[in-house]
Amino acid sequence: xxxxxxxxxxxxxxxxxxxxxxxxxxxxxxxxxxxxxxxxxxxxxxxxxxxxxxxxxxxxxxxxxxxxxxxxxxxxxxxxxxxxxxxxxxxxxxxxxxxxxxxxxxxxxxxxxxxxxxxxxxxxxxxxxxxxxxxxxxxxxxxxxxxxxxxxxxxxxxxxxxxxxxxxxxxxxxxxxxxxxxxxxxxxxxxxxxxxxxxxxxxxxxxxxxxxxxxxxxxxxxxxxxxxxxxxxxxxxxxxxxxxxxxxxxxxxxxxxxxxxxxxxxxxxxxxxxxxxxxxxxxxxxxxxxxxxxxxxxxxxxxxxxxxxxxxxxxxxxxxxxxxxxxxxxxxxxxxxxxxxxxxxxxxxxxxxxxxxxxxxxxxxxxxxxxxxxxxxxxxxxxxxxxxxxxxxxxxxxxxxxxxxxxxxxxxxxxxxxxxxxxxxxxxxxxx
Amino acid sequence: xxxxxxxxxxxxxxxxxxxxxxxxxxxxxxxxxxxxxxxxxxxxxxxxxxxxxxxxxxxxxxxxxxxxxxxxxxxxxxxxxxxxxxxxxxxxxxxxxxxxxxxxxxxxxxxxxxxxxxxxxxxxxxxxxxxxxxxxxxxxxxxxxxxxxxxxxxxxxxxxxxxxxxxxxxxxxxxxxxxxxxxxxxxxxxxxxxxxxxxxxxxxx
Numbered sequence: 001x002x003x004x005x006x007x008x009x010x011x012x013x014x015x016x017x018x019x020x021x022x023x024x025x026x027x028x029x030x031x032x033x034x035x036x037x038x039x040x041x042x043x044x045x046x047x048x049x050x051x052x053x054x055x056x057x058x059x060x061x062x063x064x065x066x067x068x069x070x071x072x073x074x075x076x077x078x079x080x081x082x083x084x085x086x087x088x089x090x091x092x093x094x095x096x097x098x099x100x101x102x103x104x105x106x107x108x109x110x111x112x113x114x115x116x117x118x119x120x121x122x123x124x125x126x127x128x129x130x131x132x133x134x135x136x137x138x139x140x141x142x143x144x145x146x147x148x149x150x151x152x153x154x155x156x157x158x159x160x161x162x163x164x165x166x167x168x169x170x171x172x173x174x175x176x177x178x179x180x181x182x183x184x185x186x187x188x189x190x191x192x193x194x195x196x197x198x199x200x201x202x203x204x205x206x207x208x209x210x211x212x213x214x215x216x217x218x219x220x221x222x223x224x225x226x227x228x229x230x231x232x233x234x235x236x237x238x239x240x241x242x243x244x245x246x247x248x249x250x251x252x253x254x255x256x257x258x259x260x261x262x263x264x265x266x267x268x269x270x271x272x273x274x275x276x277x278x279x280x281x282x283x284x285x286x287x288x289x290x291x292x293x294x295x296x297x298x299x300x301x302x303x304x305x306x307x308x309x310x311x312x313x314x315x316x317x318x319x320x321x322x323x324x325x326x327x328x329x330x331x332x333x334x335x336x337x338x339x340x341x342x343x344x345x346x347x348x349x350x351x352x353x354x355x356x357x358x359x360x361x362x363x364x365x366x367x368x369x370x371x372x373x374x375x376x377x378x379x380x381x382x383x384x385x386x387x388x389x390x391x392x393x394x395x396x397x398x399x400x401x402x403x404x405x406x407x408x409x410x411x412x413x414x415x416x417x418x419x420x421x422x423x424x425x426x427x428x429x430x431x432x
Numbered sequence: 433x434x435x436x437x438x439x440x441x442x443x444x445x446x447x448x449x450x451x452x453x454x455x456x457x458x459x460x461x462x463x464x465x466x467x468x469x470x471x472x473x474x475x476x477x478x479x480x481x482x483x484x485x486x487x488x489x490x491x492x493x494x495x496x497x498x499x500x501x502x503x504x505x506x507x508x509x510x511x512x513x514x515x516x517x518x519x520x521x522x523x524x525x526x527x528x529x530x531x532x533x534x535x536x537x538x539x540x541x542x543x544x545x546x547x548x549x550x551x552x553x554x555x556x557x558x559x560x561x562x563x564x565x566x567x568x569x570x571x572x573x574x575x576x577x578x579x580x581x582x583x584x585x586x587x588x589x590x591x592x593x594x595x596x597x598x599x600x601x602x603x604x605x606x607x608x609x610x611x612x613x614x615x616x617x618x619x620x621x622x623x624x625x626x627x628x629x630x631x632x633x634x635x636x637x
Contacts, residue, residue, distance in 0.1 A: 022435030098465060105468075130579045134488045140496030144468060147503050151461055159507070166504045173496075190579060 032125040036114045044264035047322075048076045051264075051329050058333040086253035093154030094250065102152060103251070103258035105145030110262035112138040113269045118193050120282040120313035131192040132184065135273060136177060139228070139266060143169040146230075149259070150247035161246030164236045164340055171347045172227045172234075175355040179221035182214055182362045183207045183277040192273075196281030203285030208278040213362035218278040220355050222324070225270035227347070229263060232332035236340050264325075271324035272317070279320055282313030289313060439480055446473035458518070460506045464499055471495050485579040586610060 014024035049064065052075065056063025068074025090096055116131040116138075118124035128134050143165060150162015186207055187195045199206050208218045227234035238246030248259050275281060283289055293309045338346065450470025454463050471494045478487030519527075588605025 022438070025435050095459070095462070098462060101465070128484050128488075130484050130488050133492070133579075134484070137488045137492035137496055140492060140500075141468075143500055144495070144503065147500070147507070148461070148465060151503070151507060163504075163507055166500060166507070170500055170504065 032115075036125050037111070039119075040111050040114055040265050041261070043268050044261045045076045045080070047264040047267065047325055048079075048260070049073055050326065051332075054326065054329045055333045058330070080257065083257045084254055088255060089250070089252045091154050091250050095152040095154070098148050098152035099250070100255070102145045102148035103255040105148065106142050106262045107145075107258045109138050109141035109145060110266045110269065112141075114265070116192070117269060117272050118196065118276065118281070118317075120310050120317050121193070121196065122310055123314055124193060127191070127193055130190045132180060132190045132195075132273065132277070135192075135269065136180060139269065140169075140173055142262065142266065145262075146247050146259075149251070153247070153250040155250050157244045157249045158247050161238055161243050161249070165230060165247060167340075168230070168234065168236060168343055168347075169228055171344060172224050172351075175220065175347065175351045176224040176228050178352075178355040178359050179217045179224060180273065180277060182217040182359055183210075185359075185362060186210055186214060186366075192276045192281075196276055196283070199280040200283055200290050201287045203280060206278065206280040206283075206285065211362060211365045213358045213365055214278065217355070217358045217362065218274070220351060220358065221278070222274055222327075224347075224351055224355075225274065226328055226331065227343070229266040229270055231263075231267065231328050233335040233338050234343055235332075235337065236343055241337070267325050267328055268321055271321045271328070274324055275317060275320040282317045284316050289316070436480070440477070443473045443476040443480060446470070447477065461503060464503050464506070467502075468495055468499060471499070483578050485582055 014027055015021060019027070049072070053063040053071070055061075064072025064075040066072055067078050090099055113135045115125045116128045116134045118127070118131070124131075146165045146169075147162045150158045150160075150165065153159070183195065184190055187198050189195060195207070203209070207214050209215065230236075230238070236246075238248065240246075243249070248256055251259065289309060289312060292312070293306075296304070296306070296309060447470050450466045450468075450473060453466035454470060457463050457466060471490065475487045475490040475495070478484075478490055586605055586607045588607070
């Protein structure tokens with residue numbers, strides 16, 4: 001019996017135990033969904049507690065202190081119990097079917113994004129080749145649930161909230177996609193695990209330091225991502241001072257809490273994307289994890305070492321993501337909310353042209369480095385790797401190998417057979 | 433029934449059920465909701481066929497883009513809350529004719545394919561595309577990596593013909609037609625915006 005952790009995916013392991021393919025597929029899919037769902041449930045629990053603590057500290061209060069011991073760390077759980085017990089109200093004026101369904105739409109869209117989000121080297125429920133595209137597509141569905149919630153509530157506050165959300169998200173999606181494209185054209189792939197592999201080693205290999213354009217793109221992306229998950233200062237959809245509670249005015253109990261779970265999970269999702277696209281993914285920035293990987297591969301039983309390294313990578317990734325989420329909270333409790341016209345102006349007049357210019361610059365930058373300054377490449381390599389990583393796409397494998405050797409892109413060729421659950425494609429249609 | 437067939441029937445039934453509900457419901461926003469269900473399930477069918485890129489594009493373009501605009505438009509233009517959508521008999525008749533002719537065309541198309549040949553080719557294991565030949569270290573197309581062959585074909589390199597073969601010499605690719613189509617869409621959008629604005633100005637005078 002082969003050790004479970006050594007195989008590439010749970011599905012492969014089950015097939016090796018003489019399970020039929022469909023049963024193995026079902027079991028493995030349930031395990032993956034269960035793990036992701038656990039993270040999806042637990043992360044908001046912690047983030048909501050963290051939000052209260054951060055808000056308290058910034059406003060010179062203590063935040064929750066009593067529930068569950070010293071730091072009030074069970075506060076969110078207590079709230080959750082309260083919310084489950086609350087009556088599930090549905091207003092008389094509402095379109096009842098849509099009103100009931102829209103929280104689930106938000107929930108499913110936000111949860112779906114986590115299916116393709118890697119949590120480390122190989123810890124990904126479904127390692128899609130178009131992972132980033134998939135996550136962005138699913139997160140763009142979230143707005144539909146919010147709009148439906150606002151529309152179907154039969155309340156003017158909710159309708160205004162929904163309208164604002166639609167206008168805001170539709171506009172902010174454009175610069176967000178453009179900014180996410182900048183590291184993609186630098187890396188030459190949409191696969192988040194591969195983008196993570198490209199940033200191994202020192203933190204100068206992180207894509208945020210790859211060129212001036214990716215550097216600024218990171219900040220633009222983060223601003224736009226904050227707006228697209230409707231966090232302050234862009235939380236116009238639920239502006240308490242004007243719209244009572246915006247699109248979720250009429251909701252109560254567990255349905256209300258679905259919106260909040262989705263919001264906090266989405267905060268982590270956009271932060272996770274930022275971590276993978278700009279901040280090195282699961283790499284620590286000093287090359288320690290690569291060293292550890294090599295050491296453990298030689299000494300221990302191969303798979304044990306690999307697994308330990310993956311768990312450390314997972315911890316590093318979650319730390320980075322949580323750091324960005326913390327930053328979003330910090331911004332929320334520091335800056336005042338914008339007006340709706342200011343929100344739209346920020347996006348369409350400033351962020352959109354800036355992101356377009358950055359995109360153009362990021363496209364031209366590697367070519368300029370290659371053609372104009374061939375002799376000064378060493379100088380530029382101090383600030384990250386100036387060669388176009390995406391260059392390897394347009395070369396034949398033999399040539400690409402040579403390029404990899406000269407510009408030190410070690411991990412591309414060897415490590416991309418990612419040990420993930422690529423179950424999705426495993427069940428092939430069999431012609432009879 | 434294999435798991436694949438089970439998943440296919442779930443997605444196919446959801447697609448058809450959603451489409452039926454779109455036609456049968458009266459409220460425009462509810463129609464949009466059922467359209468989400470239908471289009472989302474058809475994206476699931478694409479994923480089942482290992483066409484990840486197309487499935488994701490379906491989600492992004494149709495569900496995330498077009499439907500949001502549709503709902504937005506309805507919310508901006510609706511005269512009252514939950515306004516219903518009433519069709520005249522003539523419209524129903526015209527729509528019926530169009531739908532019927534579309535159905536007939538699709539039935540003829542499906543019937544004109546020699547499926548025995550296709551099944552035989554699949555049994556012989558004819559590769560649909562060989563993405564591995566482009567670069568090492570990527571998932572092959574059977575695992576859903578269709579983005580790479582698609583992108584190469586846009587640039588004029590058909591991976592399924594082999595990158596070194598003569599078939600790829602002097603090929604232009606699909607990038608230019610694609611760009612022309614997208615420019616066309618942009619022109620249409622600007623034109624629509626202009627028309628909408630001009631109308632309002634006339635009313636103001």
